[in-house]
Amino acid sequence: MTAGGPREEQRVSTGIPGLDTVLCGGLRKGRMYMVLGLPGAGKTILANQICFHQAAQGHRVLYLTLLAESHTELVSNLQTLSFFDPACVPGKISYLSAFTILEQGGLEALADLVRKEIKAHKASLLVLDGLLAAEELAPSRQALKKFIHGLQVVTGLIGCTTVVLTTGGTKGLRAEHTMVDGLLVLQQRTFGVRTLRELSVRKFRGSAYKLGQHGFEITGDGLTVYPRLESMVDGNLVPGAGKRERDAFGVQGLDAMLKGGVPAGSTTILLGPPGSGKTLLGLAFLAEGARQGERGHYFAFYDAPERMLAQAAGVGMHMQPLMERGDLEVSFRPPTENILDKMGMELLTTIRSGRVRRIFLDGYEALLRSSTRQSRVARFLAALVNECRVREVTLIYTVEASSAFGPEVKFPLKGISMVAENILFLRMVELHSGLRRFIAALKVRNSAYDPALRELEITGEGLAVGEPFAEGQMLMTGLARTRTPEPTPLPKPRRKPRANTSSSARATPAKPRRNVRKRRGS
């Protein structure tokens, strides 16, 4: 008696940065996948990138086109991409056209050809480019379904992973979509004048995968997929007991206000208008970390490293030596057309690297501009906050207040408890015909703090937080008043209350009251 053992589950790496993460390990060997996308979505590049990666691993690949275009054109277009290795063609990757066979012999002839060529080339990966041609030539949808099913079984038996590229049915679900083992959709979405590429996995049999829309870009290196940050963070992880309790700013007076600093692994918002000192405070936090032997990372959107160095040096903070020693990392990306998921991956990589203990992100508005769906930013930040908490990385980010002066202070983001544990509020205030800065802790989670409004001084010697403002009040409104008592106005003579009116009615209403019926006889 002979017994065959159950076939081991094997994964086929795509070699596309980020895609194996989305697919929780890559494609499953011997399975059939369909890649849907309109022309220009990146299907051919995606498929070829997988082909060259597999060829580099020593595997053989068969690329069958059902399109009328020549392979010469296809290959010459690929030559501009860094993954293209001419040594692989035709030794490891065979490009064949099945267009004529399909046209002359129909689906049965195509199925026959595919089976025989896979075996002849000993291919472990098959790409079928242009299923639309087969759809058009199929006598019925049933015949097409039968062809796909037959192909699926044959390639499954041979152990050849199959990637089918098609433009069809990106919106509606078709029968053949339900038959394949996985469905990847590539889309270009336009938001205003901006177009973003997104990849989503609609189904992926027999394996977990990352749900949702994942941003991707196509560069000279081919596709790079940026898995959605929210899908990458495990919200169930509980932070361990860290060694550090507080992370100080190194700013005289501020650390005393915060009873030694912000809790390690927490996230803090520096909320304030432009010019209130947010960036300098964040840099001071990183500089203090470096002094304590904790490496920091500055994610900048507005100030290039040179400008940041000059700005910090102007207030007595010399960051250059910290960068040279490697205690401070700086990454700068101008706030133009960033991809939120790309930034998310960079942040996540930095947080998970284990080498960085403090991160300063300057600022929130750049994230907001990078996101095509503004409602998403809060969830993105919540995931980031959670990851920082778990990894005990202290995060500080700046948020620009909506107004520099005036009584109204709006939080520019909703669900603030979800996206920060601590809030430090900075503001300019006019007092005695001069502008002064102050800082206040609005919230420090699970921790005592001094709630006084204290002056923040920025000089050539550095930053310092002084005593509470003794001479002013209503500073939070931005329209401070001195504490000198004002003369009490004389009480106005009270009029005799009219008949049929309550005693609490105002004698001189500020505004004429609406809906008051005229009294009779008036």
Next chain:
Amino acid sequence: MGPVLIVDDEFGIVEAVRDLLSDEGYRTVTALNGREALERMAQERPAMVLLDYMMPVLNGPGVLESMQKDPVLRDVPVVMMSASPPEFWQHLPCAGFLPKPFDIDQLLAMVHRIIGSPPLPH
């Protein structure tokens, strides 16, 4: 040498295995359920049977039972194919077992071992 009889209610598997064995040079016949399989065997004694366990009309064990009772078919080697856990079917009097999903190399190795190489083409 008689043909290899492929019995499975999934037409895709039947057709794929038929084509792959034909490519290797084996003669094949197919059936989509147990009763059809017995009809084919009545027409021509196969060299071996690739038999699915779960099928409509008459399942794999039912076919096996009928073959055991038939002196002509009793000695025909049967390879049982199933996605069910082995404890359900490994007690059956078969020449081999193929847990699904299997690959063609496993299948060919089993066919080679049981009936040898395909006859040379005339």
